[in-house]
Amino acid sequence: MTDTIEETGLSPADEQAFADRVRAFLEANCRRTGDRQGTIGDEDPEGPSAARDFQAALADAGLAGLTYPTDFGGAGLTKRHQEVFNREVEGWHLPNTPLSISHGMCLPMLNQFGTSEQKARFMADNIRGTTIWCQMFSEPGAGSDVASLAMKATRDGDEWILEGQKVWTSGAHYCDYGIVVARTDPEQPKHQGVTMFIVDLRQPGVEVRPLRQISGGSGFNEVFFTEARTPADWQLGDRGQGWNLAVAMLMFERVSIGAGGGSALNADRTPGLIEAARARGQAGDPVVRQGLADLWIRERIRGYIGQRIRAAVAEGRVPGPEGSIAKLNGAILARRVRDVSLAIAGSSAQAWDAGDDAGDRWAVGCLSTAGISIAGGTDEVQRNIIGERVLGLPKEPDPWKGTAWEDVPRS
Amino acid sequence: MDFTYDEAQHAVADLAEQILTDRLDTERLLDLEAALEEGGSWFDADLWSALAGAGLVGIALGEDVGGGGLDEVALAVLLRAQGGHVAPLPLLPHLVASLALDRLGSPEQRADLLPGCVDGSRILTVAVQEYLAEDVHRPGLRFEEGRLHGTKIVVEGVEQASQALVTATGDAGPGLFLVDLADDGITRTPGRSTRLETVWQLDLADVPSEPVGDAGGVDWLVNRLMMALCATQLGVTETALRLTAEYTSQREQFGRPLATFQAVTQRLADQFVNVGGIRLATLSAAWRLANGRDAGEDLLIAKWWASERATEVANATQHCHGGMGVARDYPLHRYTLWNKHLATSLGAGTSSLRSLGALLAAE
Numbered sequence: 174m175t176d177t178i179e180e181t182g183l184s185p186a187d188e189q190a191f192a193d194r195v196r197a198f199l200e201a202n203c204r205r206t207g208d209r210q211g212t213i214g215d216e217d218p219e220g221p222s223a224a225r226d227f228q229a230a231l232a233d234a235g236l237a238g239l240t241y242p243t244d245f246g247g248a249g250l251t252k253r254h255q256e257v258f259n260r261e262v263e264g265w266h267l268p269n270t271p272l273s274i275s276h277g278m279c280l281p282m283l284n285q286f287g288t289s290e291q292k293a294r295f296m297a298d299n300i301r302g303t304t305i306w307c308q309m310f311s312e313p314g315a316g317s318d319v320a321s322l323a324m325k326a327t328r329d330g331d332e333w334i335l336e337g338q339k340v341w342t343s344g345a346h347y348c349d350y351g352i353v354v355a356r357t358d359p360e361q362p363k364h365q366g367v368t369m370f371i372v373d374l375r376q377p378g379v380e381v382r383p384l385r386q387i388s389g390g391s392g393f394n395e396v397f398f399t400e401a402r403t404p405a406d407w408q409l410g411d412r413g414q415g416w417n418l419a420v421a422m423l424m425f426e427r428v429s430i431g432a433g434g435g436s437a438l439n440a441d442r443t444p445g446l447i448e449a450a451r452a453r454g455q456a457g458d459p460v461v462r463q464g465l466a467d468l469w470i471r472e473r474i475r476g477y478i479g480q481r482i483r484a485a486v487a488e489g490r491v492p493g494p495e496g497s498i499a500k501l502n503g504a505i506l507a508r509r510v511r512d513v514s515l516a517i518a519g520s521s522a523q524a525w526d527a528g529d530d531a532g533d534r535w536a537v538g539c540l541s542t543a544g545i546s547i548a549g550g551t552d553e554v555q556r557n558i559i560g561e562r563v564l565g566l567p568k569e570p571d572p573w574k575g576t577a578w579e580d581v582p583r584s
Numbered sequence: 585m586d587f588t589y590d591e592a593q594h595a596v597a598d599l600a601e602q603i604l605t606d607r608l609d610t611e612r613l614l615d616l617e618a619a620l621e622e623g624g625s626w627f628d629a630d631l632w633s634a635l636a637g638a639g640l641v642g643i644a645l646g647e648d649v650g651g652g653g654l655d656e657v658a659l660a661v662l663l664r665a666q667g668g669h670v671a672p673l674p675l676l677p678h679l680v681a682s683l684a685l686d687r688l689g690s691p692e693q694r695a696d697l698l699p700g701c702v703d704g705s706r707i708l709t710v711a712v713q714e715y716l717a718e719d720v721h722r723p724g725l726r727f728e729e730g731r732l733h734g735t736k737i738v739v740e741g742v743e744q745a746s747q748a749l750v751t752a753t754g755d756a757g758p759g760l761f762l763v764d765l766a767d768d769g770i771t772r773t774p775g776r777s778t779r780l781e782t783v784w785q786l787d788l789a790d791v792p793s794e795p796v797g798d799a800g801g802v803d804w805l806v807n808r809l810m811m812a813l814c815a816t817q818l819g820v821t822e823t824a825l826r827l828t829a830e831y832t833s834q835r836e837q838f839g840r841p842l843a844t845f846q847a848v849t850q851r852l853a854d855q856f857v858n859v860g861g862i863r864l865a866t867l868s869a870a871w872r873l874a875n876g877r878d879a880g881e882d883l884l885i886a887k888w889w890a891s892e893r894a895t896e897v898a899n900a901t902q903h904c905h906g907g908m909g910v911a912r913d914y915p916l917h918r919y920t921l922w923n924k925h926l927a928t929s930l931g932a933g934t935s936s937l938r939s940l941g942a943l944l945a946a947e
Contacts, residue, residue, distance in 0.1 A: 340907070461934070
């Protein structure tokens with residue numbers, strides 16, 4: 174299976190030259206991955222500033238925002254370049270996890286749905302990491318049923334006034350901007366009365382309170398909006414189109430959780446676990462071997478799913494329900510990794526030296542696994558999407574279908 | 585046995601439940617956790633005194649030393665209650681160590697140590713696990729000429745305990761040995777367990793020690809430890825499931841309670857079966873131990889359920905709580921943390937399966 178020049182627009186020599194450039198950058202700026210496991214919601218406090226520095230270096234090297242247009246701060250390269258980049262970064266640790274939502278969800282939304290003014294104003298800084306962005310959908314009363322969200326947006330001259338609360342907002346405590354969905358038209362049915370906005374988080378009307386989670390970290394936040402304001406021309410997409418855009422954004426999220434190339438969350442864990450099993454003298458244990466072989470197969474399959482989806486995204490397409498397949502698969506795989514890890518670690522999974530960073534990180538990863546099945550739409554939500562949109566099964570009846578949001582009873 | 589508590593066991597359960605409910609609410613747990621972060625210990629001293637004062641801490645010890653004269657089943661009942669309330673106390677190691685001393689110790693050892701174990705003024709612990717050693721029945725720690733040499737890990741309650749019952753191998757084979765934790769030859773290194781408890785590595789260099797009981801003590805002790813772990817986990821999983829049933833009945837999405845979605849209901853029903861398996865296997869093992877019958881098979885079955893299936897319970901209960909399952913402000917996370925700690929104690933499910941396979945193949 175050789176790609177021809179016509180298909181990729183990149184000659185073998187050019188491809189090699191680009192790969193060399195990427196490799197040179199990695200060698201100068203990154204370290205090799207040990208047994209590092211990516212997590213959801215647990216970030217090291219140094220993370221954001223280190224990520225900003227790293228991203229600036231990446232941009233200086235012409236390697237940031239590879240497939241985005243140069244007019245908006247991207248590198249203007251092809252999807253083949255992106256593939257080569259993804260291939261080269263395998264096995265390296267890129268300290269840009271705090272930017273994963275900013276780049277994996279917010280940037281493609283700006284690129285796809287932003288006005289030219291919005292793109293010109295925001296994209297270059299986002300790509301370079303000068304500004305970091307987060308996504309704000311979930312509310313205390315709107316989890317799986319995120320379309321029932323209650324945060325209110327009221328028009329006031331050239332501005333919208335935002336009132337309400339968001340929750341489980343990853344990274345809001347270090348972000349500059351957020352993409353928020355709010356209810357602009359409560360007299361419409363729930364899916365039709367919401368609109369998406371860009372909002373400046375560094376304003377007095379926005380209060381961010383970190384949530385403490387099971388692993389001890391505080392990567393999530395509650396965000397309170399009290400007469401927060403956003404300019405009318407920071408609206409993303411049309412009024413009332415917020416749900417469609419939110420679905421598109423959730424698909425980008427699912428892709429980034431289940432198929433993100435090169436991210437710590439998606440790094441193959443089997444090689445590290447094989448080493449761990451050897452070190453503990455368990456590489457000969459049939460149960461452990463079976464678990465490892467099963468994981469290896471599943472990580473291969475994840476690789477293929479991811480490759481296919483990233484290719485579509487790099488071509489500028491919004492991922493469809495295949496994002497749900499990637500996300501569900503990623504969550505199942507994460508649980509299997511945890512279970513095999515526990516079987517290998519035995520009693521060292523129980524306790525570790527207070528000063529043992531590896532033990533600490535490992536335990537945090539283990540405890541964070543559950544979050545992967547929740548964030549970005551639960552496993553059940555993904556299965557419903559696959560049932561309805563891939564298999565074409567009938568939708569679950571909704572007794573409130575077509576009813577104005579404000580007339581639906583809510584607890 | 586018919587799996588229902590008799591009158592004495594009911595009395596233990598009710599009393600323990602009452603004390604734990606009265607003294608340990610979420611607010612108290614949060615206070616204790618805050619103190620822990622300031623360098624405090626994983627130990628609710630008031631609760632310990634209350635349990636000891638009610639006669640529960642010595643419930644399974646001989647009446648001649650002031651104990652309640654009950655057996656392993658009572659011990660299971662008590663630990664089940666502790667697990668149900670995730671009470672931060674080194675109750676398990678103390679109960680098992682003092683029971684070993686009561687049943688296997690010399691008259692002098694019993695008279696010397698057990699009255700304090702009953703009134704709670706003396707706390708004992710056990711030191712069993714070693715690095716990279718899945719088989720706790722054959723300890724690598726050496727007993728030579730009255731002295732112990734070697735390393736134990738994941739020892740609980742070291743800050744509170746005065747003595748530890750240590751498993752070691754001497755010329756006569758594996759056995760139990762009593763050491764004074766204040767001895768200069770012991771180096772303590774703290775670690776942290778998943779449930780936030782400080783656990784210790786003990787390096788023993790030429791530590792004077794006296795044997796407790798004869799050969800066979802290690803198997804005796806390990807059997808009780810396994811049963812005790814399963815009993816604690818029984819309480820943990822029961823409460824986690826109850827909390828989840830309550831939460832999913834109240835939390836509404838798509839205009840109705842989460843519990844009315846079949847994906848939720850059926851998953852939780854499976855967890856009820858899982859908890860039931862832990863309950864029956866554990867109580868059966870406890871009853872066999874208490875009545876001098878061979879409990880080997882039941883213990884391995886119970887430990888497998890309590891490792892593998894309890895992990896499923898933890899995953900399902902956490903998942904059905906959505907984001908609340910990972911939030912420290914909501915009680916459920918403690919049950920997940922305890923489950924993980926207990927599931928991996930004395931080896932995870934895989935090692936139970938392996939031992940059970942060996943046992944069946946030998947028959």
